[in-house]
Amino acid sequence: MRNLLPKSAYARNVLTLMTGTSLAQAIPIAVSPILTRLYSPEEFGLFALYIAVVSIAAVLVTGRYEQAILLPRKERDALHIAALVILLSAVVSVFLLLMVLLFKQHIADLLGNPKLAPLLYWVPISTCLMGVYQGMTYWSNRKAQYKRLAISRTLQSCSSAVAQLSYSRAGEAGLMAGQVTGQFLATTALAHMIWREDKGLIFSLRLPRMKALAKKYINFPKYLIAAHGFNTASGQMPVLLLSTLFNASTAGFFTLTQRVLGAPISLVATALGDVFRQEASKAYAHQGNCKLIYIKTLKRLFLISFLPFFIFFFAAPSFFGWVFGEHWRIAGEYAQILVPKFFFDFVAGPLSGMFMIAEKQRLDLLWQVGLISVAASSILLGFWLSDVKWALIAYSAGHCFMQAINLLMTYGFSINKK
Numbered sequence: 001m002r003n004l005l006p007k008s009a010y011a012r013n014v015l016t017l018m019t020g021t022s023l024a025q026a027i028p029i030a031v032s033p034i035l036t037r038l039y040s041p042e043e044f045g046l047f048a049l050y051i052a053v054v055s056i057a058a059v060l061v062t063g064r065y066e067q068a069i070l071l072p073r074k075e076r077d078a079l080h081i082a083a084l085v086i087l088l089s090a091v092v093s094v095f096l097l098l099m100v101l102l103f104k105q106h107i108a109d110l111l112g113n114p115k116l117a118p119l120l121y122w123v124p125i126s127t128c129l130m131g132v133y134q135g136m137t138y139w140s141n142r143k144a145q146y147k148r149l150a151i152s153r154t155l156q157s158c159s160s161a162v163a164q165l166s167y168s169r170a171g172e173a174g175l176m177a178g179q180v181t182g183q184f185l186a187t188t189a190l191a192h193m194i195w196r197e198d199k200g201l202i203f204s205l206r207l208p209r210m211k212a213l214a215k216k217y218i219n220f221p222k223y224l225i226a227a228h229g230f231n232t233a234s235g236q237m238p239v240l241l242l243s244t245l246f247n248a249s250t251a252g253f254f255t256l257t258q259r260v261l262g263a264p265i266s267l268v269a270t271a272l273g274d275v276f277r278q279e280a281s282k283a284y285a286h287q288g289n290c291k292l293i294y295i296k297t298l299k300r301l302f303l304i305s306f307l308p309f310f311i312f313f314f315a316a317p318s319f320f321g322w323v324f325g326e327h328w329r330i331a332g333e334y335a336q337i338l339v340p341k342f343f344f345d346f347v348a349g350p351l352s353g354m355f356m357i358a359e360k361q362r363l364d365l366l367w368q369v370g371l372i373s374v375a376a377s378s379i380l381l382g383f384w385l386s387d388v389k390w391a392l393i394a395y396s397a398g399h400c401f402m403q404a405i406n407l408l409m410t411y412g413f414s415i416n417k418k
Contacts, residue, residue, distance in 0.1 A: 024157035045248030048255035052236035061131040064224035069138040089131025112244035156186030223361035230368030273350030294414035344403035354410035374398035
């Protein structure tokens with residue numbers, strides 16, 4: 001791994017995040033064989049449905065202003081945007097709580113699972129914590145404080161795993177409570193580290209300046225809420241539709257597949273993506289392009305990922321049956337179908353930050369519309385054929401095609417500043 005990364009500040013930053021992220025991802029994978037024996041596929045499916053709702057709702061709470069934290073030349077302006085993100089997260093989450101109080105049963109019925117209704121009270125808590133954490137993460141990224149991110153991600157993963165094991169008698173509610181426990185502890189720890197090191201700047205915050213910067217970067221909520229909403233919805237679309245059109249157990253099998261295959265993506269691609277945004281945004285602002293950084297990151301992503309994904313394609317069904325229990329072997333068959341999709345996500349995902357760096361939010365929105373259309377159409381095709389595996393095959397193929405288009409677009413953005 002070290003031979004693939006040069007001995008530079010870039011490589012050290014990547015390795016710092018990889019260390020924290022590897023621990024953060026290793027812990028859920030390590031406890032998964034225990035969790036799959038404590039929780040049923042149906043309970044995992046209901047938890048997945050909850051996570052889908054939270055993920056889509058979380059797009060709203062920050063206004064996507066966290067994406068703008070890396071852009072201002074002045075540290076003080078960047079901190080004002082981070083504070084704006086935190087404020088918006090709290091306000092919008094209160095609004096979401098009111099929606100849950102008034103319409104929780106209607107929402108659960110719409111999603112095809114009445115059991116979800118009492119669990120929706122966790123949603124505004126999760127969205128608030130996610131929004132606050134996102135704001136502080138982008139601020140730490142700007143400051144190149146990657147150690148902060150590594151510590152907080154590890155803490156979140158560890159505490160969530162321990163809590164979910166401890167709360168197993170509560171059924172699906174134990175999975176949700178464990179998730180929120182991890183979010184709270186990670187957010188609190190990151191806030192403490194930022195306060196300790198940056199409190200001098202924090203005292204300079206002023207509401208009028210927040211308003212001015214909110215207007216300056218209005219294109220972020222104007223286009224990115226919809227764009228990232230489509231992106232998140234497309235990612236959660238399989239869970240939503242599999243649960244609604246098939247059953248909660250099918251969604252549970254799919255969720256375990258995501259949990260296992262998502263680990264290598266978060267392990268390396270997220271770390272490379274964080275550093276890529278920081279390095280590429282600087283090069284783009286000062287040189288007018290970031291082609292060399294883009295190509296370097298693309299090569300690393302491909303070299304790191306190809307062989308592991310190739311091997312896993314053939315081993316997935318047996319691996320799932322042996323590690324998680326024979327009744328979870330179906331999840332391994334799902335994983336085999338979805339390996340190409342996750343491979344393209346791994347390679348293209350970190351580089352999609354070019355949409356923000358090049359301020360191509362409109363094109364990002366159009367691409368996201370295409371992605372969610374492909375996701376929905378493929379699952380509906382499988383429902384029409386009454387075969388979930390055909391739904392997943394169509395979903396995987398369509399996703400690969402859309403990510404290939406994404407790579408062509410972002411490479412073009414990296415070449416010239418227009």
